[in-house]
């Protein structure tokens with residue numbers, strides 16, 4: 099008798115589990131939606147390769163898509179000779195209105211949630227081509243994390259310019275990754 103009763107209750111429980119499962123499939127869908135992985139884009143500009151190597155480390159850590167900002171007119175060694183007051187890079191940095199042209203575009207930027215943007219520090223700030231990039235897209239609602247490489251100045255001087263150019267985005271001041279190991283980049287980037 100006892101045995102029959104417990105078999106009945108076990109069956110009832112199974113039926114209940116089945117009903118709940120069928121009645122609330124939407125709960126599972128929305129839970130899955132919430133845990134959806136953020137789509138990451140790693141954008142960088144690099145004149146001599148240092149920032150490029152930092153960008154690759156972030157790409158590896160996040161599994162994001164890598165995009166290189168290419169100047170329509172490539173920077174030559176003479177363009178980058180900052181000891182010469184009249185070199186192209188110095189003139190651009192001294193002209194607030196300067197927006198060097200970019201070759202190419204990011205395809206479908208809308209699908210990315212987090213955009214890392216990296217650059218070398220030029221005269222304490224982001225190169226003007228970074229502003230060209232940021233002003234070319236609708237970045238409303240996106241999270242933008244900066245990174246840079248430098249000869250020691252660090253990233254602080256670039257935050258203001260990036261914020262002004264990335265209208266409607268949430269700009270997070272990132273890190274100077276000069277000489278950062280892949281491991282330390284991974285630890286940092288994965289939290290963003």
Ligand SMILES: Cc1cc2nc3c(=O)[nH]c(=O)nc-3n(C[C@H](O)[C@H](O)[C@H](O)COP(=O)(O)O)c2cc1C
Nearest residue numbers: 144145146147148149218219221222247249250251
């Ligand atoms: C025009 C120019 C200006 C620079 N100004 C600075 C500066 O103000 N502070 C600094 O620490 N490094 C400065 N640097 C050094 C670069 O930030 C550094 O070498 C950087 O890692 C280069 O990155 P890239 O190889 O990705 O171009 C300057 C370099 C250039 C070409």
